[in-house]
Amino acid sequence: MSHHLAKRPSDSAATVASPAAKRARDPSSLAFPTNKEAPELPHKTCIFCDILPPIADDDVDAALDKADIRGVTTTNIEQVLRLSYAHPCAAAAFFHLAGHWHLGHDNHSPYSWNLVIDILGTNRIFTRMWETVDSMHSRWLLSLDTFASVFSSLAASPSCSMLKAFMDDMLHYDMACDTPTLNSLLSALCRANRLDDARAVILVARAEVGTLPDVDSYAILLECARLPPTHVFDEMVRDIGGDPDNVPAYDAFLSTLVSSNYSMALPKATLGVWSCMVENGLPPLEECGNMLVSKLKDDRLPKACKYVEDMVDRGIKLSLSTQSELKLCLQKIKKGDIYDDLLRKWEAH
Template sequence: MKSMDENTILHHRARFTSSSLKPQHSQNSKQAKHFPSYVDVPDLSQRVRLLCEILARDSVTDVEDALNSTGVQPHPELVEEVLKLSYGCPTSAVKFFRWVGLAHKPSTYAWNLMVDLLGKNEMFEPMWDAIRSMKQEGLLSTATFASVFGSYCVAGRFDEAFMTFNVMDKYGIEPNVVAVNSLLGAICHEENCTAKAFEFLQKIKSTIPPDADSYAILLEGWEKEGNVAKAKTTFGEMVISVGWDPQNRSAYDAFLTTLVCGSQTSEAIKFLQVMKGKNCSPGLKFFSNALDILVKQNDSAHALPLWDIMVGSGLAPNLIMYNSVIGLVCSNNDIENAFRFLDEMVFHGAFPDCFTYNMIFECLIKNNKVCEVSRFFIAMTKNECHPSHSNCAAAIEMLFDRDDPETAIGIWNYMLENEIRPIDESANALLIGLCKLGRFSELKRFANGVLDRRINISESTMGKLKNACYKEGRTARDMYNHLQLRWTSA
């Protein structure tokens, strides 16, 4: 590779100070992006911070003198770091780059950063000047053009991006599938532009055959846009063109996710069966995302077969996924499957937590499963998982209504012993339950205990106690009057 002599450097200087180079900042471009700067990086070296401050602070005409006054030697790593943090001041960055060239030959990476910096600021004429200079030095690569594709696409100038691809060979870079994929990715990164990428691929595929990554990029684009029909077309073309490949997981993930998001989960399940036979099952990421979608749709009918395919493919769901599917089946009152998942999760290394137990406990309470509630309460507390205060209150109320006061009282005592708060709702449920059963001596004892602990008894509860006690007789009435005095003075 030729060395960069002073004449070459001066040639670069002339180019970068041509009339095409006007002070432009990202804030004034269509992109209006906030580029990372030195103020966003707390642990920069003093030299990098000093140079970045000069580029951001000093006027363009003063930059070179300010840089000279620092005495800093612009070594390649330092230059690259400064350029990465100077996208917000492109004209000063050009001055800096020229100043660097007077002392050292910039690295290929620094040149590519310069091209990217200019492109991202929509300074396309000086960007092409830099590319022509890189060509003279033999520094161009596909990565350089990938940057140009991205800059044009971000600016919405897709025709220029296609033109760039078409002139690559004139700059000594043969367009290949890597370049194709770079352009496809740049197009699909923009909103609702996957159709442009698909059209480009149709035109180019006869001369540059696409690979698995080409189709994966398009399928991810269709996923983002939710275009099920186009995703199916692209997937079918991919299978014909590149066949089945277990390594092409991102394409399978994107395609199946598009189907699930498009309410075509039955179709997704059919494709999953075919993929499994081809040893091309998607990864855990797809199943996790699909499960989230089905949970939001409250669709347990499709979630369960999807889950079985996942487990049958040898994938091990994590605790978050188990909690999601248990929450889904519990919301559909499917107690049998809730226990099934609880029993199997430990075999996949996912151990139930308090959230797991409380979802099932709530489902049992809601469905008035008295015996199961009693047994499950014992099991979850044995595993050191506390029931939530709301579940305790609901369980106490249900158990009194369903003639299991002993378990209800046991839950109350557990709440006191383990300081489960807040406790007011459970206290009121306990007192009302005892009152309904006519257990007035216990009602007196527990009510006094509640008041001793300064737990709030609601006015509604006191009204119910009064009605029951006054109907019961004098002893119960006197007991209530004593409680009422304590309650009003509390």
């Protein structure tokens, strides 16, 4: 059993993006936020942030006792943790002591627990990270958010087995090895530039535990920008099939492709995927075709016209709204005659 982790609202200047999210693809390059970047922090939070950096783990207890700060809240603790990534052991000690002294029975929020997981994992203190996961498990606090952080930390360490984390550790902690979890793992691997591992995970997860990828899985691979889009699309068709029930997946994939940098760099890629859909008879071609023309008309008008011509040749209807948008774009650059030619071809069909 797991509980969904509610995201914390903005804490004004105290809100700093998680270092896990800011981590560079080079795992040795880490950017840690500090209280110096959040000048409007509450006074209690500032005091804690100043206490933790210069002291050893064993001295945290005495330092906090000496500070004698009263009325510490869950929000204070979360703020301190978000700004303590550079001091992981002191942060973990602060977390446990603050929970014991100020919250009663270590009644921390799930968000605070996840921050500790992220702090320890980001700094590759994996033994203590897993001990904290054990503690969360015993309190029924584990969630997919927890493992998203775990996956990111493990993926940034090339020696760690991601398949074990997905299939063994998730089951050990009574977590589902489902498609959202698979996609979380794929995202972590792709951020760490481990595309080969990501592709292997898809195959093994399906074979070993029956976890099926979805369109998001392949959109994640596409955004890694190392595989030709048509190759990724072929893998998607192979894995999830050409059944009409999967049409939303193809539609969403094309949307991702059109809006991605990949389609800017490889303008033929989107047409290749479109051709693959047409050749395999994957409906609804009308919706997909109109979507592509609509998305391409502003920045890549010649490409949009090529799609329209292909749709006309195949007898695929162009919607009135798409016709109107295309006509306006062509008239703006005094190319209305191109639209007239396309319209005549369409009417002839």
